[in-house]
Amino acid sequence: MAPALCPRVSRILCLACLLPLAPAVVATGLYELHLVTDSPATTGAEVTITASLVASDNGSLDLPTDTHFYHFHWIHAPLLLTGKTEEAFSSTIRAVGTAPGDFPVSVWVTTADCRMCQPVARSLVVLSVTEFIVGNLAVTQNMSLPWPSSYLTKTVLKVSFLRHDPSNFFQAASFLYSWDFGDGTQMVTEDPVVYYNYSLIGTFTVKLKVVAEWEQTTPDAGKGVMQKTGDFSASLKLQETLRGxxxxxxxxxxxxxxxxxxxxxxxxxxxxxxxxxxxxxxxxxxxxxxxxxxxxxxxxxxxxxxxxxxxxxxxxxxxxxxxxxxxxxxxxxPSSIRPAVFAFPCATLITMMLAFIMYMALRTAAHQKDMVENPEPPAGVKCCQTCCGPFLLEAPSEYLEVVRESHGLLPPLYKSVKTYTV
Known part of the structure; x- marks a missing residue:
């Protein structure tokens, strides 16, 4: 038994001696990598990616004071690396894309003395590289509205093209801008800012075509003119204020x-x-x-x-x-009271009565000598007395004269006495 125990004891003692020489172990999950990039970019332009190591619980953990404690590992192919900057807890690379596409760039962090150990943190970002000009249209109006997506008609709009060129790739280029405002108006300018006034309400689409040209010298073809283009659009909703x-x-x-x-x-x-x-x-x-x-x-x-x-x-x-x-x-x-219902018939009745009275007065004046004595009043007068009496408080004098002349002569109150002469 003794000879068998000797090799085991010797191994344990050997491992115990080597333990202090092992690298420090950093627990994974305590840190995060935050990536920032100025992508998208056009082909040939330089793209910048920055990775920063931070504590996963918003900075409550203390990072080591040793500035060389961590090492950043990058994978950026097929992008061409043009530069790299290392700091205490961050790393920045600059790369150029020669072909359009979406390219993943990954990075992870290990301790500096153990690059083959498990990463402390890792992250990934996808860079977009296009062969066209990169930018966007900005539309503003000279008045502030609580609804930024809506604009007023008959008010000047400012439409601007904002070029995205953080690496100054187009600093030597000349630009030409072709505008189409969607209402039949088109114009060409050398300025990326235009002012326009819509007179109609509705939804319009502003379209812009940008052309950039510059001279470039290449080892193979020598001096030549390079050109890039870009198409942009913005939808505008033109409305009128609610005036009333x-x-x-x-x-x-x-x-x-x-x-x-x-x-x-x-x-x-x-x-x-x-x-x-x-x-x-x-x-x-x-x-x-x-x-x-x-x-x-x-x-x-x-x-x-x-x-x-x-x-x-x-x-x-x-x-x-x-x-x-x-x-x-x-x-x-209330439904029982109908003032509008009574107004029209009453006015009609009064109008007919006045017309009838005027007609009778004219008729009496024209045929006064031809009138026949009649003890009974005319049927029209009698009817008027019966129907219209309650509506007339005081009859006109012409009407009374007609009634008076329509009656026969009254007999004398006494008969004359005949006298005879003897």
Whole structure:
């Protein structure tokens, strides 16, 4: 047994002696790699990628004070490496893409004295390389709106092309800009900024074609003219402010009748509309009514009044540019009272009576000598007395004269006494 134990003891003692010489072990998962890049870029332009080692719990762990404690490992092929910068806890590389495409770049960190050990942190980023000019269109208006995606008609728009060129690849190039504003207007400029005024509402697409040219000397072909292009577009929604609401509807109605009110909006749809009946014309408070989406400039609302009284339609509307309020007063009558129903027949009856009286007066004046004595009044006069008497408090003098002349002569109160002479 003793000879068998000797080799084991010797191995344990050997490992114990070598243990202090082993590299320090850093627990994985305590650190993260944050990658920052200025991609995308055009072919031939330089791309920069920076990797920073940070604590995974937002910096609560202390990083080692030794600046040479970590080593960054990069894989960037097929991008061509043009430069590399190392710092304490970060590393930056610069690379150039000679062909268009999306290229993954990976990086991991190990301790400096054990490059073959398990990585402390790792990360990956995909770089986009294109053969076209890189940039975007920016559209602004000389007024601030709470809805940045909408713009006002008849107000000057500023459209700018912002070129993305962090490595100054196009610093020696000359540019030409061809604009198409989507409403039939086109122009060509050498300035990347233009000003335009849309007079119509709607959605328009601004298209821009950029051409860059510059001279370049190559070992194979010598001096030549290089050219790159780029196509860009931006969608614009032109709208008008909501200037007001036109309300078309009756101001008087009876109870239990259906009332329809038409709202014409002086502004661009789509709109959000809200209304409510109140005793007085007061603005609507928040959440006082349920909003309705309206996709046109007209909207009909209906209501049936059950109680008589004075009411006010309080209306609120909003589009993506502005908002407005409007009011409409309504007087509701009970169903038993019909002032409008009585007004027309009464006026018609009075007009017919006056026409009849004038007709009788003219007829009497023209045929006064031809009138026949009649103890009974004419049928028309009798009917007028019966039907129209309650409506006339005082009859005109012409009418009384007609009645007086229509009667026969009254007999004398006494008979004359005959006398005889003897």
């Amino acid at each position: 609401i036109q309300v078309l509807g009756p101001n008087q109605i009876q109870t239990f009748q259906k009332m329809t009110v038409t709202l014409n909006f002086l502004g661009s749809p789509p709109l959000t509309v809200c209304w409510r009946l109140k005793p007085e014309c007061l603005p609507l408070e928040e959440r006082e009514c349920h909003p309705v989406s309206v996709a046109s400039t007209a909207y009909n609302l209906t209501h049936v009044f059950r109680d008589a009284g004075d009411y006010c339609f309080s209306i609120w509307a909003e589009n993506v540019v502005s908002e407005t309020h409007q009011y409409h007063r309504v007087q509701v009558w």
